[in-house]
Amino acid sequence: MIHRMSRLVVALSASIALSSALAEEVQVAVAANFTAPIQAIASDFEKDTGHKLVAAFGATGQFYTQIKNGAPFEVFLAADDSTPAKLESEGDSLAGSRFTYAVGTLALWSAKDGYVDAKGEVLKKNQFKHLSIANPKAAPYGLAATQVLEKLNLSKAVAPKIVEGQNITQALQFVASGNAELGFVALSQVYKDGKITSGSAWIVPAELHDPIKQDALILNKGKDNPAAKALVEYLRGPKAAAVIKSYGYQL
Known part of the structure; x- marks a missing residue:
């Protein structure tokens, strides 16, 4: 019985260690208008995936400059579609990762x-x-x-x-x-x-006014981070969609 218990403890410890090893942080540049929704989404994202979202908030144009100057962001949630498109065309993002996550x-x-x-x-x-x-x-x-x-x-x-x-x-x-x-x-x-x-x-x-299409994309610094890919997938899912809609955005 003692041997079984010790084996169980070892197995549980190994499982916890593995999940901790798989959990990653993702550094996200978030357009200021999306502050409240991403804060609400972040807690569910962490519970559901184990990954942690670390967000910085600001103006889309300022983030563009920071990204071009080497800021450590891995995912960018912009307030437009033109800035992410520009970063994509300039080779600063993972090809094929850009999509519209909300219409403001x-x-x-x-x-x-x-x-x-x-x-x-x-x-x-x-x-x-x-x-x-x-x-x-x-x-x-x-x-x-x-x-x-x-x-x-x-x-x-x-x-x-x-x-x-x-x-x-x-x-x-x-x-x-x-x-x-x-x-x-x-x-x-x-x-x-x-x-x-x-x-x-x-x-x-x-x-x-022109449509406020808000695009997201994975930046080069995040292309090998599983948490970055998990976040983009999560933003496309039903839980995130419900939160985004509740703040008055269109999808």
Whole structure:
């Protein structure tokens, strides 16, 4: 009996050691708009695969520069499709790994209840002092915001009132802190399970800006890391899809 017990302990120890050896970390560059969804996905990913996801958040354009300068990222979740396509064409990624993991939605948001109406008429009234957007040169949601203003013929009228965040998180913070009465943000930042989580918002119709297709790909530094491949597969699966949809993204 003692011999059987000791054999069982040895077998269990070997199994634990093997699973620990197979578990890897994956370094992921994540567009700021996808902060909440990836944090929710990360815990399930770790439970289901044993791999650990280590995320850094920022603007897509800034990540491009960092990746080109040798940053240790293994997977890139961008806020557009053009930046990953560029990295792919420049030989910085695993061939065939790029895919669209989400299609983003833009929202005009205020921290104040009732300040932003459901049709965005508050923009045309132009009675606010500051309008927050993300840097359109680095952040695709910022670029989409400028396209909306152009479509509505408001670019010149609101230009003196615009305050720019380095990324979409900072654009949101300007509004949340009261430094801007309203701002263009990613819907995912203020939305969960079918409703706006705080303040008031206009969900911007998709036809007012170019589609915000968000692509992911495995970078060269991650091509031999099983955790990188596991993450990309996981993002395509039903569990991740349910989380992504719950934050207002299309698939």
